[in-house]
Amino acid sequence: MRSLNLHLKVLITLLVALGVLITAYQIFILGIPVTEDETDDLWNIDARVEFQATPREPVKLQMFVPPLNQDYVSLNESFISNNYGVSVNRVDGNRRVTWSARRASGKQTLYYRLVLTKRYSGEQTPAKGPIFRDSIPVEGPEKIAAEALLAPIRQHSADVETFISETIKRVNNANDDNVKLLLGGDASTVNKAKVVELLLSIAHVPMERVHTIRLQAEVAQSPELWLRSFNGQKWLYFNPESGEQGLPADRLVWWIGDDDLVSLEGGRQAAVSFSLNNSEMNAIRLAKLTDENTDASFLEYSLYGLPLQTQQTFMIMVMIPIGVLVILILRNLGGLQTLGTFTPVLIALAFRETQLGFGIFLFTVITALGLSLRSYLEHLKLQMLPRLSVVLTFVVVLIAAISLFSHKLGLERGLSVALFPMVILTMTIERLSITWEERGGSHAFKVAIGTLFAATIAHLLMSVPELVYFVFTFPAILLILVGFMLAMGRYRGYRLTELFRFKAFLKD
C-alpha cells in the first residue's frame, strides 16, 4: 500500500510538473498570450511617392524602406506601381527599393505598403558600430565657438551618453551666442543635428542620423530625425531637440544615414507622404500570421495547426475534462448525488445547443413527462425492455411536438433540440427510471436535481470563453487536471454532505 502511495505521488508530481513546465514554456518562452482578449496593434503603413516625370527620359526612383531588423515583424509588404520594375536591396543596414521605368510622363504615384506588428521577432543580432571618428575640419570663429561650447560639456559629462545629451542640450540653448554663430540663424532640427555632429566630431564621438516614423494613426507626418551613437555595447538614441535619450516604443526606424529619403532621376518634385492606421488583432491569430513570416514555428504542433472545423470540435472536447472535474469535485468532495459520472457532463454539452435556461426547462419537462409515463406503464406490468422502448419513443414524439409548437409560436429556440440533446435526454430518462426502480422515487428526484445542478455548473464553467481559450491553447493544463484527479482517487476525507449526515455524533 505504501509503495502504491509513493508510486501515485511520483506519478502526480510528474504529471503536474510536466503540465506546469509545458504551459510555462508556452507562456514565457514562446510568448503565447494567456487570454484571448490580449490583442496586438497591427500597423498598416502607406508611403505614397509622387513626382513629375520628365518626358522621354528613363525614370529611376530610390526610396528607403524600413530595414525590419528590429522589434517589428513584417506581416506583409507590397510595392504598388504601374509599369515600374521594382527591386529591393540592402545597403549599410538600410533597405532601399528602386522603382525604375524606361519611359513615363506626367504625374506619377507609387505606393509602398507595410503591415507590421511588434511581436514575436526573432533573436536580436548583437549590435556593432563605430566608436571613433575623425573630426570635421572647422576654421576661424566656428572653431572658437565650438571649442567654447565643448569645454563646459566636457566638464558636465561622464561618458558618451551624458556627453551627447549635454551637447544636444547646449545646442538647443538659443540664447547662447556660440550656438547662434554655429547655427547661422537656421534653427531647424536638421541644422541642429549638423551642429551636434560637428561638436561631437571634434570630440571624436561618432554619430549617425536615424530617420523614424511615429506609429500613430491618422496623423500626417514626415520622418522624424533622431541621432544615435554606439557606446561600445549598444546603440544610444537621442532626440536632437531635447537631448532625451532612448527611442520611444512607438518609433519605427525607417532608414539610417545622411541620405535623403528618396532620390530621383528623370523626374522632379518628388514628395513622400505617410499615412498610418492601425487595427487590433487577436493576439493568437497574429501569432499565427507572424509565424508564417518568421522562423519560429511554435504553433505548428499546437491545436491551432488543425483545420478550423476540427479546431471547433476540439474546443468542445478539451473542455470535457473540465466538466468531468466539476462532477468529480461535486460528488467526491461535495457529496452531491448524480446520475453516473458522465451523464451530467453530457447534459452540460447538450446545454450548449439548447442554451441554459431553455435547456433546464426542456430537461425538466421532458424528464417529468417521461417519468410519469413510466409510472403509468408500471400499472400495465410490462417487461423492462418494451417499457423503456415505449418511454424512449414517447420522448422523441414529445421533443418533436415541442419543436413544432415553438416553431408555430415563432420561438426558434425550440428547434435547437438537435439529435445530440435528444439522445442525452432519452438516456437520462432511462437511467433515471432505473434509479427510480432501484432506489425509489424520492431518491430519483434527488438524483435528478443533483444531476441538473451539476450539469448547470459544468456547463457554466465549460462555456467560459477565457477558460476555453486557455485550455485549448495550453492543453498541457489537462495533465495538471489528471494529477488532481489521481490525487482525488485516494482522497479519504469527508464529503461535505457527510458533515451534515453525521451531525448526530456531535450532539452530546
Place this chain on the structure above:
Amino acid sequence: MFGLIKTWKALEAKGIMGINRRNADYVLKYNKRHLYPIVDDKIITKERAIEAGIDVPEMYGVIETEKDIDKLDQIIAGRNDFVIKPAQGAGGDGITVIADRFEDRFKTVSGKIVSHEELEQQISSILSGLYSLGGHRDRALIEYRVTPDTIFKSISYEGVPDIRIIVLMGYPVMAMLRLPTRQSNGKANLHQGAIGVGVDLATGITLRGTWLNNKISKHPDTTNAVDGVQLPNWDGFMKLAAGCYELCGLGYIGVDMVLDQDKGPLILELNARPGLNIQIANDCGLTHRAHAVEARLEELKAKGIQEDAEERVRFSQELFGHIVSKEV
C-alpha cells in the same frame, strides 16, 4: 465555514468513516471485483454458504427461464408459506412473501390475496430483470419463509428485523439490528426509513439506535425502548458472520442475518458496500475499529498465524465489546 471545519475535526477524532475512506481504504482494497457476483447473486451466495456449512434459509427451487415457471407448482407443492425473490435484486424490491394458501389462491404476509397467475406474472417480471441492478436478466429464487423470533415483537413493526454485522477480513467490527417501521413498509433498509439499533459485540445487548440519520432510543411506531434488549444466540450470529469471509473471499462486507423462530440465525445476504449509518446506530466510528483489526492482521502475519472464525470473534468481542451505555 469555521463550523464545518470543527465538525470535520470532531468527526475525524471520533473515527467516523466517510464514503471516500470506505471506498478507498476498504471496499477497493479488500474486495476483489471478480468476487462481486458471489454477493450480488443471492443464489450463488446461498450455494456457497451451503457448501461451507453455513446456515441459510432453505432453498426450495430456482426458476431461470419463462418455461421454468411451469415448475412453480412442483416447487411449492405441499408448502403453505414461502418467499419469491429476485436473485440480483437490490433494496428488497420484488420480494413476495406468501404466508398461507387461501383456497386456490395465496395470501401474502400483509393479508393481500394473490392468484396463481399474478404470482407467475411476478416471476416473469423478475426474470426480465425488472428488479435486478442495471436491468439484466435475472433468476427467481423460491425459499423458506423466515418467521422472526418473538423477541422482536415489542420493538418491531411488521416485516422481518435483521441483523447486520460489518466484517473486515473475517473480524466482526460492528453490529446493528435493523427494525422495519411503518415508514419503511416493512423493509429493513435504513435509507427507506427502517431504524438501526447498535448491538454490543460481546453481549448481544442492544444499544440505542438511529433513524433517518438521527439518534433515537425508542421505536417510532411502538414507542418501546430499543436499547437493553438481549438478542438470543448472539455468539451464533457472530460466528456466522465471521465465517462469511471464507465463504466469499471479500474482505469488507456487511452480513445480513435473521433469527428464525425454529432454525436460529440464518444468513440472508451479503453486501459488498455496506452503508455507514451503522456508525450512528452504535454511536461509534468504524475507522478506529478497522485500524485495530488491520493492526492485528499485521501482527498475525508477522507471526505467520491464521486465526479461525472463533478466534476472530473472540478478538473482536474483547476489543470492541462491553460498551458502557451513556445516559442521555
